[in-house]
Amino acid sequence: MTDLAANALLTTADGRPLKSALAAAQVRAKRRAFLLVLPLLLFVLLTFVVPIGQMLHRSVYHDGFSANAPAVSAWLAAHPAGTAPDEAAYAALAEDFKAMKAAKTAGEAGTRVNYTLPESRSLFTKTARVADDLAPPYREALLAVDAKWGDPLVWEAMRSASSAYTSDFYLSGLDMERTADGGIERVPPKERIYVYLYLKTFALSALITFICLLLAFPVAHLLATLPMAKANLLMILVLLPFWTSLLVRTTSWMVLLQGQGVVNNTLVALGLIKDESRLSMMYNQTGTIIVMVHILLPFMILPLYSVMRVIPPSYARAARSLGATSWTTFRRIYLPQTLPGIGAGALLVFILAVGYYITPALVGGADGQLFSNLIQFHMTKSNWSMAAALSAMLLLGVLLLYWLYDRLVGIDKLKLG
């Protein structure tokens, strides 16, 4: 048998073994498929992945101090944390200040230290102004400019700024700060804003997802059980908002919900509320929730609908004929079959809600802002490393959800309309 197999080795017409010829063809087919994807992959890597990677780098890298104050950075590198600054340290500092005054970079260095220790930028600009008058002994001279130069907290802040790579921005993002002895502790309660807003963003997104689910379920069920012609007609009511500009929808809600808006005016005209007690539904958290539910609702209805459409009605009928009540039928038979749709819709809506920016910025007022708005705030203040660190935190949350979506639903199941 083995002889026969060896002799009768299958070959192609040109005499090559069939196995290797097939393998070569497979490799060629793989390469061809990959080459089709390659241009887009390169494009996305270059205009999307690389910029985000660069931004992540910026969140741990800031050379504002280390590049502009090399002498004192070198002294700090040579001495362990907690060393009291000696005359050599003050001399290095004075030397750096003279250089920074000439190059007009004291503000840059001060900004970097300011991230670690708030309100220290003015110390730098103030000292740089009189840098040329500094003379030995430097310790006394600098302390005469500002007594803060004797503060160990300032030196600890400069120490952490003296390395271009730093985790300070993430520390701030987690509402932490460095102590004078090099430890880490949480900032005072009233300064804790980032973690609170991060959690609030996720909580609000969960609430919005839940409301979307509550509203989408009956509608999707109705669309899935109606005859095709009617369902297609009603589907337009779902798809039209989906295709309408986000800004248009936000504007319409402002028109509807503001103090002198259509809803309030109607309620007053009907005598349901008094003129002076108009509901405030806009420029606050309520406004953000209402408008975001409206904008994200189609993303919940469409996946639910596509799952409900293929659920055979005979299962429910069988359950009823076996004596189940309509509630039991719904809970035990129908609802479990819709779970894939619920999962897909809820995850998608949640992911999109977590990163929302436009709607909270326009209708959120003071208490309806989300984490994205905080990133934008730091961008406008040119706190770029801080914005990058906050972006990284948000990105982490979103990517985790995206990974979950891929595991549970599969990206190739994503459909539009």
Place this chain on the structure above:
Amino acid sequence: MALPTYASPLERAWHYAYLVICVAIFIFLISPILIVIPLSFNTEPYFSFSWKMLEPGGLGGRWYDELLTYGMQAPEAPRDGSWFGDMWRNAAWVKAAKNSVWIGLWATVFATVLGTLAALGLSRPEMPYRRVIMAVLISPMIVPIIIIATGLFFFYSNPCGVVGLSCGRLTSTYLGVILAHTALGIPFVIITVTATLSGFDQSLIRAAASLGANPRTTFFKVIMPLILPGVISGALFAFVTSFDEVVAVLFLAGPDQQTIPRQMWNGIREQISPAILAVATILVVISIGLLATVELLRRRSDRLRGVTGR
């Protein structure tokens, strides 16, 4: 969705309550879109209905007129050729519309060509690392726009900085905005075209080859006509994404690249004028047209693939 004859009174009551709930949700979905249309014809500068709208002169195209004249050098001049020239060159909304269409068209072309090619590769059974690559290509739709805009803002200030060179900047350029919008539109093209290709019979390619067609002929005569509806709806999605995008424009564009959404953003944040409602009405009409196109294409695609109904 008829009620079975054996339904109990309680079930009947619940059934009607359920229908009422559904109608209420449909009203919630559609009323904000329809409400702006009548309000945009209100000649008074208010955002609410009033009895004055029913009086003579209460309704009119005042705000549509303002869309044309706002930003013009001589809006009061007689409406002759030079007035139209002035409007075409200087009116802020007209400029924004031109920018939106220009940026949207280029972003659509790039996203559709690259996305269709990639979708063809992704739906081949031999495609290696499909899952990872797909995840990367869809991610512009998932990653919050503010993060993308922040990343691009740094990147565009010195695009060659990655390789240690310096070659000008992409902020405040058309190319920069177009590239950003292309990246944002790509996921939509990939999703719609791969969905169309999922119903594509791969043996048609082999049949064409066995009948002597070269790959190019196969692509243009066999593959393209079958996936065209998907490609066009992907392109429409990409165009709408670009046409509606404001955050990237806020971060990356200069005063020359103001688009309609950017102009609306200004209008909403600063001096909210009813002219915004006129723009909103025009955009709603455009989206009705786009929706109708996509629906027709979907039905055509289903018919071609032999799928009846949905």
